[in-house]
Amino acid sequence: MNERKARGVGLATVSENGQTLDVWYPRPYLGEEPQPIDDDLIAKLSQIEGRDEGRGVSRTVTVVTIDLDESARSTADAYLRLHLLSHRLAKPNTINLDGIFARLPTVAWTTEGPCSIEDFEETRMRMRLQYGHPIHLLSVDKFPPMVNYIIPSGVRIADGAKVRLGAYLAPGTTVMHAGFVNFNAGTLGACLIEGRVAQGVVIGDGSDIGGGAATETTIPGESGKQISLGKRCLLGANSGLGIALGDDCVVEPGLILTAGTKVSVLPHAGVAPSAEGYFAEPVVVTAVELSGVSDVIFRRNSQSGRVEALPRAGKEIKLAAISRINA
Numbered sequence: 370m371n372e373r374k375a376r377g378v379g380l381a382t383v384s385e386n387g388q389t390l391d392v393w394y395p396r397p398y399l400g401e402e403p404q405p406i407d408d409d410l411i412a413k414l415s416q417i418e419g420r421d422e423g424r425g426v427s428r429t430v431t432v433v434t435i436d437l438d439e440s441a442r443s444t445a446d447a448y449l450r451l452h453l454l455s456h457r458l459a460k461p462n463t464i465n466l467d468g469i470f471a472r473l474p475t476v477a478w479t480t481e482g483p484c485s486i487e488d489f490e491e492t493r494m495r496m497r498l499q500y501g502h503p504i505h506l507l508s509v510d511k512f513p514p515m516v517n518y519i520i521p522s523g524v525r526i527a528d529g530a531k532v533r534l535g536a537y538l539a540p541g542t543t544v545m546h547a548g549f550v551n552f553n554a555g556t557l558g559a560c561l562i563e564g565r566v567a568q569g570v571v572i573g574d575g576s577d578i579g580g581g582a583a584t585e586t587t588i589p590g591e592s593g594k595q596i597s598l599g600k601r602c603l604l605g606a607n608s609g610l611g612i613a614l615g616d617d618c619v620v621e622p623g624l625i626l627t628a629g630t631k632v633s634v635l636p637h638a639g640v641a642p643s644a645e646g647y648f649a650e651p652v653v654v655t656a657v658e659l660s661g662v663s664d665v666i667f668r669r670n671s672q673s674g675r676v677e678a679l680p681r682a683g684k685e686i687k688l689a690a691i692s693r694i695n696a
Contacts, residue, residue: 374401375458376434377449378410380417383427384485390476391483392431392448393518399458401434423499424484425492440467447472451535451552455515461537461553461571462595473511480505483513512552539574547580564604573599579606579622588612588657589628599663612656615663617681624669624676628657632667634678634686651677662686 377394384390395414396406414430421428433445437459441447447469453459477484477492481504484492496504507530515536516529523540526532532544535552541559544550548562555566558574564582566572578584582604588594588611598604599615605622612628620626633651656676659665664684669676680686 371401372399373437374434375399375437375449375453376401376403376407376432377452378407378414378430378432379445379448380414381429381431381445382483383429384487385425386485386487388474388485389444390426390474390485391513392433392445394449394452397449397452397456397458399453407432421482423492423496424479424482425495426482426484437464440465441469441472444472444474448534451512452518454535454537454553454555455519455521457521457537457539459537460557461555462569466553470511475509475511476513477509478507478513480507537571545580548578558600563606567596569595571595571597573597573602573616575600576602576604578604579608581607582620583609585609585611585627588660594660612660615661615665617664618662619666619681621666621668624667626656626667626676628655628660630656630676632656632659632676632678633670634659635680636685659686 375397377397379392379394381392382390395410398404411430418428418430431445433449435446435449441450450464450466453464454461475486477486477489481496481500486509493504512533512535514529515532515534516526518534521538524538525543527544527546531549533550533552536550537555539556539558542556542562544562549565550562551566551568553568554570556572560572561577563580564578566578567584567586569586570584576598584596586596588596596610597613599618601617602614603619604610605620605624607623608620609625610620611626631653633653635651659678664681665686666679666681667676668679678686
């Protein structure tokens with residue numbers, strides 16, 4: 370089986386002008402060869418095919434095979450990639466999503482399903498007449514909520530609108546009411562998400578994104594290197610993260626840690642300078658030079674106002690892990 374290929378049998382929503390608005394793939398899979406489930410899905414989805422006069426759309430069965438290393442070639446292709454991520458068949462940053470925005474139309478997402486944004490007020494009137502009740506417009510966006518297409522096993526999501534299709538949530542993950550997880554981002558273990566997780570950010574097992582906290586997407590000046598959090602990290606409430614964290618790191622509440630933030634690296638108590646790179650006096654570096662280092666507590670000194678990096682109990686921050694020192 371070629372696991373860099375993927376296939377899905379889906380139900381597409383197509384507007385009157387022939388534009389594909391969305392595609393639902395109940396059981397996508399890796400590989401390009403047809404599977405026994407294909408015939409079963411085609412039979413079931415064919416029963417849903419047809420015209421929805423109220424929304425002005427048609428529902429039609431589609432079968433798509435894609436190459437995960439190539440960029441998306443159509444809306445159906447793009448939706449299959451997003452489904453693969455949310456079905457946990459592909460992890461974030463492992464498939465080509467170049468140009469995906471251009472393949473996803475902006476859609477009027479309603480309580481009755483996706484609608485074209487063209488002449489939507491006419492569509493609203495038509496839907497009201499056909500369905501006999503007010504139509505609620507949920508959003509006007511390219512990405513729909515993940516829970517409208519799949520609920521991954523073992524997760525809790527307090528507000529389904531806050532997790533986009535294409536998010537990857539591992540079992541044990543909880544996304545609270547104010548939490549937000551973008552597409553091609555997510556968790557690799559049991560995590561608590563109370564803040565905002567940007568596109569492409571991956572969070573390790575046992576980590577916590579505090580309320581009001583937010584991550585950037587990539588590290589500036591690092592050739593598009595993704596921001597990530599290792600295992601058992603804490604991003605404190607209302608903090609901001611612009612570098613990668615290793616395992617067992619803490620960013621204190623309210624601290625905005627950008628790649629260019631000047632950080633005083635404090636020595637571990639009782640550690641003498643040595644040829645191995647440990648040190649006894651504070652050294653000032655930019656935060657990006659600590660990107661990916663484990664066992665670090667980032668805080669702001671309440672008296673001096675400087676940002677400090679402290680080694681966690683029983684640990685040391687080794688200068689050999691820092692490529693450049695700006696004293």
